Amino acid sequence: MIRLLVVDENDASRQSAATILKPFGFDVQMADNPxxxxxxxxxxxxxxxxxxxxxxxxxxxxVSIRAMPQGRTVRILYALDKADLRRLMEAKAAGADDFVLKPFEQKGLAQALADLKLEARQAFAVS
Incomplete structure (x- = not known):
């Protein structure tokens, strides 16, 4: 299973992401603060x-994650409630790979994690 960490103060948002992603074979972990x-x-x-x-x-x-050993291997998605170019550019400069919109929807998360979903499905099929 592919380990994915959702970092969000809102319990409902964390649960929503987990509900969407677990059927794709993700091992969803959650954190409510940095x-x-x-x-x-x-x-x-x-x-x-x-x-x-x-x-x-x-x-x-x-920035802290990127500075950690193996921090460059993590796909980091920045979640926003609306597309805001300034905030997206700041996140990109900090090291985010892509963004997703909130509230989370299956289609948006699926697109942002498409290659990892394939990886997860392949791992799940082998298990």
């Missing part, structure tokens, strides 16, 4: 992360 996310990454780096752009230190979290 410190918990950093601890989770220190234990085992996820293959992908979804970071809520409304977190007060979302950009600092992304």
């Amino acid at each position: 410190l918990t996310a950093l601890a989770a990454c220190g234990n085992e780096m996820p293959r992908a992360m979804i970071v809520d752009g409304r977190l007060g230190s979302a950009l600092e979290l992304i």
Whole structure:
């Protein structure tokens, strides 16, 4: 299974992402703040992360993840409630790979994680 970490203060958002992604074979882990996310990454780096752009230190979290050993291998998605070019550029400069819109929808997450879904399905089929 492909490990994915959802970092969002909102429990409903974390649960929504998990509900959408688990059927695709993702092992969805959750963190409600950046410190918990950093601890989770220190234990085992996820293959992908979804970071809520409304977190007060979302950009600092992304920079910190990128600075960690294996931090460059993580696919980081920056979650926003609306497309905002300035915020997207800031996230990209911090190290985010792509963005997704909130509230989470299957189509948006599927597009952003398409190659990882294929990887997860292949791993799931082999198991």
